[in-house]
Amino acid sequence: MKDRRPDGIEQYDHPAGGWDALKAVAKTLAHQQVVAQGTMTLLKANQPNGFDCPGCAWPDPKHTSSFEFCENGAKAVTWESTAKRAGPEFFARHKVSDLWNWTDHQLEDAGRLCFPMRYNAEEDRYEPIEWSAAFKLIADELNKLDNPSRAEFYTSGRASNEAAFLYQLFVRAYGTNNFPDCSNMCHEATSVGLPKSIGVGKGTVTLEDFDYADAIFSFGHNPGTNHPRMMTTLHNASRRGVPIIVFNPLKERALERFAAPQDPIEMVTLSSTPIASAYHQVRTGGDLAALKGLMKAVLERDAADIAAGGSGVLDRAFIEEHTVGLDAVRADVEATNWDQIVAVSGLTKDAIEGAADVYVKAKNVIVCYGMGITQHTNGTGNVQQIANLLMLRGNMGRQGAGIAPIRGHSNVQGDRTVGITEIPNKALLDGMERAFGFRPSGDKGHNAIEAVEAIIAGESKALICLGGNLAVAMSDPDATFGGMRKLDLAVHIATKLNRSHLLTAKTSLVLPCLGRTDLDTQASGPQAVTVEDSMSMVHASRGFLKPPSDVLKSEPAIIANIAKATLGDRHGIDWDGLIANYDRIRDKIEEVFPDFHEFSKRARVRGGFRLDVAASFRRWNTENGKANFLVAPGLDEDVLIKNPDALVLTTIRSHDQYNTTIYGLDDRYRGVFGRRDVIFMNKDDLARRGLKDGDRIDIRGLVGADEAAHLVRGFTAVEYNIPKGSVAGYYPEMNAVVSLHHYDRLSGTPSYKGVPVMVAASNG
Secondary structure, three states: OOOOOOOOEOOOOOOEEHHHHHHHHHHHHHHOOOHHHHHHHHHOEOOOOOEOOOOEOOOOOOOOOOOOOOHHHHHHHHHHOOOOEEOHHHHHHOOHHHHOOOOHHHHHHOOEEOOOEEEEOOOOEEEEOOHHHHHHHHHHHHHHOOOHHHEEEEEOOOOOHHHHHHHHHHHHHHOOOOOOEHHHHOOHHHHHHHHHHHOOOOOOOOHHHHHOOOEEEEEOOOHHHHOOOHHHHHHHHHHOOOOEEEEOOOOOHHHHEEEOOOOHHHHHHOOOEEOOOEEEOOOOOOHHHHHHHHHHHHHHHHHHHHHOOOOOOOOHHHHHHHEEOHHHHHHHHHOOOHHHHHHHHOOOHHHHHHHHHHHHHOOOEEEEEOHHHHOOOOHHHHHHHHHHHHHHOOOOOEOOEEEEEOOOEOOHHHHHHOOOOOOOOHHHHHHHHHHHOOOOOOOOOOOHHHHHHHHHOOOOOEEEEEOOOHHHHOOOHHHHHHHHOOOOEEEEEEOEOOHHHHOOOOEEEEEEEOOOOEOOEEOOEEOOEEEEOOOOEEEEEOOOEOOOOOOOEOHHHHHHHHHHHHHOOHHHOOHHHHHHOHHHHHHHHHHHOHHHOOHHHHHOOOOOEEOOOHHHHOOOOOOOOOEEOOOOOOOOOOOOOOOOOOEEEEEEOOOOEEOOEEOOOOEHHHOEOOOOOEEEEOHHHHHHOOOOOOOEEEEEEOOOOOOOOEEEEEEEEEEOOOOOOEEEEEOOHHHHHOOOOOEOOOOOOEOOOOEEEEEEEOOO
């Protein structure tokens, strides 16, 4: 008799996409009670005269089809355009202490926020407050602080360029550069690492470059769940015969095989297209070793070719004209022996050399990577080694080749471009002075880790969040939640309720805002906002749905009103004029950032425009004017991995979530249904600990000697195809085992993808 798997764990053998994706979309539409409206809404997603999907940042093709949305994009859109409402009546029925016991899914599933609310501690409820009173209350609390830097101003990557720009203008006029941002927790290693390598913290490729690539390498990301529209690009590349080489601890279904819902033949015949031509299951934390192995193999092939009378396989003309630092990288790689590389990466030498052969034979190579590369204690080093690998053969700054960081939220890149940064450079300060007549402080502000540390220490007393779910997204929830509850002021600008809103301060407000799908009407009429995708394309987004409440305000309007109440007429900024017509905001963005020349005009062009990415044209805006080969010493992921019984945890997203938003409790492609309390483990790791599939286990994060244990209890072990020494569990549930002090020291990115842990049978 076949052994019974744990409850809710099934074998799922279907390809990604296909009919199951369409069924999931239909189910989501029905659940959110927006079947008719939802279908019409989806048809406007990512269209030239429609709105930008609030999900991922994958770019729109120049020639859009009638259906430019994916399963998870449909979930994001319908989640926002739901008919469900969380208005004053909802909060009158539910105390905050009761809501705390709801799941994260239940909280957001309550529906759209409809009215500004203030927390009443005596009643333990949020109660309605008029907008004018809310703005005055916020202003009074901010102006009460003895130093502006005792306030923190968080941004979510879904904020538009216009909202983000006004936000940084307000905060800098207020007097601080404390800008904890969601990018601090995902691709900050890119923003810090790539400028030192190639002079820009963005990718160098366009969507069209994929049409000219001869090989695509994919490191540490799961496009089928986190950016499914990328699957169309990979599907097309695979059908052209382009090798797609994947490095990832788990075999993600979409990178194995994919059935395109827009392909009538695949849908009718129930067939699919293989995506990865080679799938290398690197050990969690072994990416640096794998990358050095690839470079070592390339250098060995170069030497062998020269010894045989050839000219070598490196692009020596590119290296000599455009780069410096290869000798140091070569010495580091040559000093790293194959035994070390194999042991740390978890891959065989033959596997690494096979991937290197594909790389060497291809004329044009694109390397894509996600948070599986960046969210490590050596995330910055990982990113720079990818740049090194590409530069060995000149795969940077030419058609069909380059580096492609795959971003998450639809404008997480754009909010940085328009000024959301805790480290303002001279160009930003000069631009602000030019546009607004005052020069902001150039002092470094707080990133996300530093902001939460300051809140926990009682040094920061106020927090304003432009979207997001900061407390839940951050590591170490015990410490983070406790700190948030000590604040004097907490303000959340949001479309839906989430757990961060329940961490009440002395004064707590939830301010409802328009969503991406909502019609935004200001004094001059309907408005459009703009976003920047992960390939530096900027385009307009226009909502069209009737807002869920007549009293909702847009994010720019809320920011401008808080600024006006707090600053008065300081610096002579016409806040009312700016929000009356968003073209005026764009004019100011253009004045501060000249790359946005003719911003409003170009944003109205079908498809938008691309910002200048100098490295795409082999212009290197580095200190020495060259692209730099950079050394990342050693191979070890983390010094805390000393115990031979330690495993390395990577946090993952289910197919039913987006960041901290939980749409449902299924993870279809991994065969998990109706639950999230599971830990995926290798069968040998289970056996070594006397465990078996379905056992209840405790997971303890290994932290410094001066820290308390980071422990979660009673999760279910699931035998899974994952490398020995690696385990995986869902984010944000697994954040409890991640120390707040466990992060990349160069970028501040938390190490969500490389957490040393101990696993044992549950005793609780």
